[in-house]
Amino acid sequence: MIRMENVHKAFGNNHVLQGMDLDIPKGTSMVIIGGSGTGKSVALKCILGLIQPDSGMIYVDGKDAKKGDRDAFLARFGMLFQGAALFDSLPVWQNVAFRLMRGPLKRPADYAREIAIDKLRRVGLKSDVADRFPSELSGGMQKRVGLARAIAAEPEIIFFDEPTTGLDPIMAGVINDLIREIVTEMGATAMTITHDMSSVRAIADNVAMLHGGVIQWTGPVGKMDASGDPYVEQFISGSAEGPIEAVR
Numbered sequence: 001m002i003r004m005e006n007v008h009k010a011f012g013n014n015h016v017l018q019g020m021d022l023d024i025p026k027g028t029s030m031v032i033i034g035g036s037g038t039g040k041s042v043a044l045k046c047i048l049g050l051i052q053p054d055s056g057m058i059y060v061d062g063k064d065a066k067k068g069d070r071d072a073f074l075a076r077f078g079m080l081f082q083g084a085a086l087f088d089s090l091p092v093w094q095n096v097a098f099r100l101m102r103g104p105l106k107r108p109a110d111y112a113r114e115i116a117i118d119k120l121r122r123v124g125l126k127s128d129v130a131d132r133f134p135s136e137l138s139g140g141m142q143k144r145v146g147l148a149r150a151i152a153a154e155p156e157i158i159f160f161d162e163p164t165t166g167l168d169p170i171m172a173g174v175i176n177d178l179i180r181e182i183v184t185e186m187g188a189t190a191m192t193i194t195h196d197m198s199s200v201r202a203i204a205d206n207v208a209m210l211h212g213g214v215i216q217w218t219g220p221v222g223k224m225d226a227s228g229d230p231y232v233e234q235f236i237s238g239s240a241e242g243p244i245e246a247v248r
Contacts, residue, residue, distance in 0.1 A: 001026040001157060001189040002047060007056030008213075009042055016042045017053070018213030024206075026061075029183055029190040031200045031221070033235060034210035035244060040193035043210070044159055047191075048077065060157070071104055078155035078188075080179075082162040084146035086134040093130035096120060096149045119148040123178055140171035147175070151182055158183065160192040164199050176202035197236060200224075209235065211244060 002024040009017040016039040024030040032040050045051040047058055049065060058065040065073070086095045094101075096119055097112035107115070117127045123144040134142055143163070150158055163179060164172035176199050183190045183203075192203050200207060204221040209232045217229035224232060234242030 003059040005057045008054045028205040031192045031204035076156045078150035078158040080150045080160045084142040157189045
């Protein structure tokens with residue numbers, strides 16, 4: 001569903017992606033791991049076209065991601081942002097239904113509200129949450145609302161940007177389980193970027209280790225612990241010793 005071929009991206013003298021290759025088969029869940037500043041978010045933004053790569057090719061469903069109708073391209077994606085990124089001035093149901101009431105979809109408000117409440121229930125929130133504002137919700141509830149928004153338009157591809165950041169271990173586990181269940185139910189293709197190993201083990205079918213602007217190792221999550229790759233081994237163990245230098 002997603003293929004990156006020799007993708008490069010630099011910001012001035014900071015060469016973030018230096019020939020990144022990645023394949024995400026349709027209907028699978030890929031988790032990209034790596035330290036802060038290694039280019040995980042840059043790769044995601046390049047796929048969406050929010051950032052243009054300096055060179056290389058990106059294909060979505062076999063087609064050049066830069067060509068074709070932009071609105072139709074973005075309509076295939078859902079996104080759970082780091083920190084949920086809800087609109088403070090909108091009630092919860094309008095946050096969830098934001099895409100449904102705008103752009104090419106433009107559903108009537110009553111219909112969009114029904115879908116929003118249904119999606120809220122799917123992520124474990126009661127209907128009375130619909131008319132609250134984000135500031136009235138806990139961090140875990142806000143993250144669930146963000147997840148409901150990500151799936152509201154039934155996307156084919158869902159991106160998860162650090163889905164458990166800022167959550168306690170119990171709520172992080174709840175969000176991980178929800179993501180896994182929903183992606184499986186929808187048959188969606190998922191790409192998650194995280195440094196949380198509990199998320200990796202709960203969400204991933206396949207794992208890719210990004211460091212130095214390239215994928216150092218990729219494979220099934222079940223083979224990650226025995227990968228034999230020094231970058232993966234150091235990242236999993238959290239050791240200060242290894243090829244990944246700690247920034248001091």
